[in-house]
Amino acid sequence: MSRLKARRGDLSGPVLAILVTLVLLAIGAAIIAYFVLLGVAPQQGVITYIGQPVIMKIGDDNFIANVTIKNVGSANVTLTLTKVQLNITGTRVNANYVSKTNLLPGETATLGFYVPDRWPAVAGKETISGVLIVRDVGTLEVVFKVIRPG
Numbered sequence: 839m840s841r842l843k844a845r846r847g848d849l850s851g852p853v854l855a856i857l858v859t860l861v862l863l864a865i866g867a868a869i870i871a872y873f874v875l876l877g878v879a880p881q882q883g884v885i886t887y888i889g890q891p892v893i894m895k896i897g898d899d900n901f902i903a904n905v906t907i908k909n910v911g912s913a914n915v916t917l918t919l920t921k922v923q924l925n926i927t928g929t930r931v932n933a934n935y936v937s938k939t940n941l942l943p944g945e946t947a948t949l950g951f952y953v954p955d956r957w958p959a960v961a962g963k964e965t966i967s968g969v970l971i972v973r974d975v976g977t978l979e980v981v982f983k984v985i986r987p988g
Contacts, residue, residue: 886910936950
């Protein structure tokens, strides 16, 4: 009968299994830590409109468009007359009125736009679609209700 002789320094099966399990757990913990600590979503402002945006005739063939927006993102949104534009009825105009220039998350602001010589494009319609453009934030399609003159 020959006797099996264990070599000095060899790892037994159970010890090897425990070591492999510990290494895999450590790798898993490192991956989880990476996504939790370093994989944070970037802070950014996001806008949406609230209430009913409206268009009202002023003067001859001119109108104003008013919309209230809300910052639903996680960062501040800066609003200036040149950073906020409205593309409506085939023309693009800068904002003429901004009620608040720095919107914190959760805050609202009213925007006003003067659109010259375009009333015939909206007269007789119930609603008009436009695109609100806020630089550094994005674009938003807005449906305006047309308020007919008295």
